[in-house]
Amino acid sequence: MRDAIADLVRDGDTVAIEGFTHLISFAAGHEIIRQRKRDLTLARLTPDLIYDQMIAGGVARKLIFSWLGNPGVGGLGAIRRRIETGEPAHLEIEEYSHFGMVGRYTAGASNLPFFPLRSYFETDMPVANPLIREIESPYGDGKVYAVPPLKPDVTIVHAQRADAHGNTQVWGLLGCQKEAAFAADRVIVVVEELVDEAVIRADPNRTIIPGLIVDAVVVEPYGAHPSYVQGAYDRDNRFYLDWDAITRDEATTQEWLNSWVYGLDDRGAYLEKLGADRIAGLRPGSAPSGSVDYGDYR
Amino acid sequence: MSEVVPVGAAGFSKSEMMIVAAARELAGQRVCFVGVGLPNIAVNLAKRTVAPDLELVYEAGVFGAEPARLPLSIGDPTIVTGSIAVVSMYELFSFYLQGGLVDVGFLGAAQIDRFGNINTTVIGDYAHPKTRLPGSGGACEIAINARQIFVIMRQSARSFVERIDFRTSAGNLGGAEKAERIRREQGWLGRGPSVVVTDLGIWHFDENGEMRLDSLHPGATLDEVRATIGWDPHVAPSVAVTPAPSREELRLIREELDPGGTYTK
Numbered sequence: 001m002r003d004a005i006a007d008l009v010r011d012g013d014t015v016a017i018e019g020f021t022h023l024i025s026f027a028a029g030h031e032i033i034r035q036r037k038r039d040l041t042l043a044r045l046t047p048d049l050i051y052d053q054m055i056a057g058g059v060a061r062k063l064i065f066s067w068l069g070n071p072g073v074g075g076l077g078a079i080r081r082r083i084e085t086g087e088p089a090h091l092e093i094e095e096y097s098h099f100g101m102v103g104r105y106t107a108g109a110s111n112l113p114f115f116p117l118r119s120y121f122e123t124d125m126p127v128a129n130p131l132i133r134e135i136e137s138p139y140g141d142g143k144v145y146a147v148p149p150l151k152p153d154v155t156i157v158h159a160q161r162a163d164a165h166g167n168t169q170v171w172g173l174l175g176c177q178k179e180a181a182f183a184a185d186r187v188i189v190v191v192e193e194l195v196d197e198a199v200i201r202a203d204p205n206r207t208i209i210p211g212l213i214v215d216a217v218v219v220e221p222y223g224a225h226p227s228y229v230q231g232a233y234d235r236d237n238r239f240y241l242d243w244d245a246i247t248r249d250e251a252t253t254q255e256w257l258n259s260w261v262y263g264l265d266d267r268g269a270y271l272e273k274l275g276a277d278r279i280a281g282l283r284p285g286s287a288p289s290g291s292v293d294y295g296d297y298r
Numbered sequence: 299m300s301e302v303v304p305v306g307a308a309g310f311s312k313s314e315m316m317i318v319a320a321a322r323e324l325a326g327q328r329v330c331f332v333g334v335g336l337p338n339i340a341v342n343l344a345k346r347t348v349a350p351d352l353e354l355v356y357e358a359g360v361f362g363a364e365p366a367r368l369p370l371s372i373g374d375p376t377i378v379t380g381s382i383a384v385v386s387m388y389e390l391f392s393f394y395l396q397g398g399l400v401d402v403g404f405l406g407a408a409q410i411d412r413f414g415n416i417n418t419t420v421i422g423d424y425a426h427p428k429t430r431l432p433g434s435g436g437a438c439e440i441a442i443n444a445r446q447i448f449v450i451m452r453q454s455a456r457s458f459v460e461r462i463d464f465r466t467s468a469g470n471l472g473g474a475e476k477a478e479r480i481r482r483e484q485g486w487l488g489r490g491p492s493v494v495v496t497d498l499g500i501w502h503f504d505e506n507g508e509m510r511l512d513s514l515h516p517g518a519t520l521d522e523v524r525a526t527i528g529w530d531p532h533v534a535p536s537v538a539v540t541p542a543p544s545r546e547e548l549r550l551i552r553e554e555l556d557p558g559g560t561y562t563k
Contacts, residue, residue: 021373067435071371097434119439
């Protein structure tokens with residue numbers, strides 16, 4: 001992870017760590033904080049705890065998003081303070097709706113100049129963000145709104161498994177990781193498990209990102225904690241609740257970063273500090289899929 | 299439904315009454331897009347009571363969810379296991395929502411006005427907000443593309459306001475006449491808000507597109523309603539009393555859906 005972040009994430013980059021509630025790469029986010037990257041533009045539909053931590057860590061000058069909160073719990077104090085008071089640092093924001101953000105990645109991935117959608121009519125969203133623009137259908141059947149393409153310099157996704165080439169498979173919520181990865185110049189995939197290429201080829205319908213567009217594969221089991229990985233571990237809701245109190249105050253936020261990010265060398269140290277019992281308690285019961293037969297055609 | 303618990307005997311909280319009343323509104327509906335927070339528990343209660351065939355759609359990219367526990371958020375793994383389909387968010391918003399397959403969009407709100415326009419973005423000025431709220435998420439497009447909108451929120455002078463600080467999601471705009479014209483001209487699929495359920499009562503929308511109080515929850519008074527609203531409300535000529543929660547509705551909330559009391563305290 002240290003090498004992947006050092007080589008592929010540069011000061012001033014636009015970085016997208018995607019994963020909608022599911023598969024959020026906290027491990028990569030923490031490494032970016034640890035390496036004290038600066039002036040990043042962070043893009044993500046739901047900034048979640050990881051961007052609250054990264055913005056508290058001073059890595060970003062700008063945030064592009066569509067829903068700002070601690071899902072199911074409350075607010076993100078570090079980001080809110082910066083928006084509401086400009087303290088301890090100013091944070092620029094660029095705001096869309098979920099569909100707008102998904103459309104931006106889709107246009108970025110497809111090399112299109114904009115993405116059209118039926119949203120934003122009669123709202124203040126285009127006033128708050130002039131990049132959301134009304135356009136006439138070229139076929140004369142009314143108006144829609146357009147959002148511009150988003151092409152991150154780096155997209156980082158967490159997944160259940162990949163092979164050494166970066167061929168990546170996910171099950172459970174798919175979010176917009178595929179769109180964000182294809183839109184990006186560089187892609188880092190972080191996985192629970194590295195598997196043989198034969199495992200990928202035995203179930204090609206599950207592949208969301210081909211190794212063709214992947215620059216680095218990092219093996220980091222439990223790297224999405226405290227978010228979850230379908231079938232492997234549940235969300236550590238205790239942490240999401242704890243964060244609600246930590247993030248209310250800048251000093252406690254910085255103390256947390258000192259003891260859980262700056263004070264640790266890597267993800268291994270984080271897991272050791274967390275303790276095996278805490279992790280074991282997040283293991284779900286089993287619900288395997290049936291398997292399908294792809295057929296052998298020679 | 300089983301027998302009704304009289305007020306003051308077994309007792310129930312205002313929040314429980316609000317969730318139960320909201321769930322009952324979903325009877326007969328087929329496809330519901332579930333918003334974050336209170337809508338999540340109301341829709342999950344409806345699925346277990348008045349609307350067992352309701353297809354739950356979550357913006358995280360799930361159609362036909364069968365959550366075994368109350369999802370902690372709208373991206374909880376329990377909405378995936380046993381669902382009909384997991385789709386990308388692109389598919390969800392493009393084909394399911396914008397394609398016109400959603401009957402009810404169920405939203406929460408921080409501020410609402412008499413015409414059902416919703417603010418979930420900021421309190422105060424956008425550039426220098428007094429309080430920064432979460433923002434749209436999917437609400438902005440749900441409000442336009444779902445066939446109708448249900449809202450669940452607690453009533454207070456701060457939330458039921460004459461003027462919302464920011465219009466995140468369109469309701470009946472400045473009134474029914476303008477709203478209908480714009481929906482027609484711009485080809486919106488939805489007809490906008492149809493019900494607002496609060497901790498005090500149930501509001502529908504009159505011919506002017508304005509909220510009308512049709513039912514008061516047991517124990518709630520008109521004085522209480524007027525003290526928690528920023529305009530002179532339209533009250534139906536004969537206001538009904540919302541039937542109290544049944545034992546089974548309360549059991550489901552307390553034992554299955556929200557044993558920690560997150561939504562119901």
